[in-house]
Amino acid sequence: MDDISDKDYVIIDHFLRDDLYAEIRSFFLDKLPVFKEAGIGTDMDKHVDNNVRGDFTYWLDRKRDANIQELWNLVDEVIHMFNRYCFLSLSGYEFHLAHYPSGGHYDKHLDQFENRNNRMISVVIYLNEGWQKGDGGELEIFENDNESFLVEPIAGRCVMFKSAKVPHAVLEAHKSRFSLTGWLLYQPSALGQFFG
Numbered sequence: 001m002d003d004i005s006d007k008d009y010v011i012i013d014h015f016l017r018d019d020l021y022a023e024i025r026s027f028f029l030d031k032l033p034v035f036k037e038a039g040i041g042t043d044m045d046k047h048v049d050n051n052v053r054g055d056f057t058y059w060l061d062r063k064r065d066a067n068i069q070e071l072w073n074l075v076d077e078v079i080h081m082f083n084r085y086c087f088l089s090l091s092g093y094e095f096h097l098a099h100y101p102s103g104g105h106y107d108k109h110l111d112q113f114e115n116r117n118n119r120m121i122s123v124v125i126y127l128n129e130g131w132q133k134g135d136g137g138e139l140e141i142f143e144n145d146n147e148s149f150l151v152e153p154i155a156g157r158c159v160m161f162k163s164a165k166v167p168h169a170v171l172e173a174h175k176s177r178f179s180l181t182g183w184l185l186y187q188p189s190a191l192g193q194f195f196g
């Protein structure tokens with residue numbers, strides 16, 4: 001909590017209990033056949049551009065995806081922590097599973113839309129077992145205009161950052177890259193489920 005207040009991001013390894021990690025990974029693999037190519041922008045202004053991003057996503061829905069209840073409980077807990085210790089007023093969230101096939105990347109960006117700015121905190125949890133240097137798909141975090149560093153997308157690692165403040169990119173993956181990505185919102189929003 002201190003790190004995200006001071007540095008705008010935090011990296012936490014072994015973020016999930018082993019059983020929850022295993023549950024989410026197997027849920028991910030089950031859903032893989034129904035992932036859709038991710039677009040850019042909100043539903044009003046959305047298009048797919050493989051030059052900018054090359055991932056496939058599955059938007060989670062708390063009601064439909066009730067079998068991963070433990071994840072939803074954790075999301076509630078994390079929101080509660082941010083509200084309590086960082087004095088935020090988070091009251092909603094949206095999460096998707098993301099698959100970057102080999103060759104996929106995501107150009108430098110902020111997690112904000114031009115016509116919607118309620119994403120406060122971005123959360124990414126990686127599910128890449130046995131990730132090794134050379135597999136690619138590192139998350140590049142830009143601290144200011146000239147400095148950036150790479151985060152290896154290893155299994156169980158969680159990265160959280162301020163959505164509107166931290167520019168970031170996903171380097172080209174050389175192997176399939178799996179993650180769970182979400183945004184904690186200032187206002188409740190049902191928009192996420194329409195982004196599919």
Ligand SMILES: O=C(O)CCC(=O)C(=O)O
Nearest residue numbers: 106111124139170179181
């Ligand atoms: O998967 C990651 O490391 C980051 C993904 C991302 O930046 C996004 O989906 O907006």
Ligand SMILES: [Fe+2]
Nearest residue numbers: 109110111168
């Ligand atoms: Fe992003």
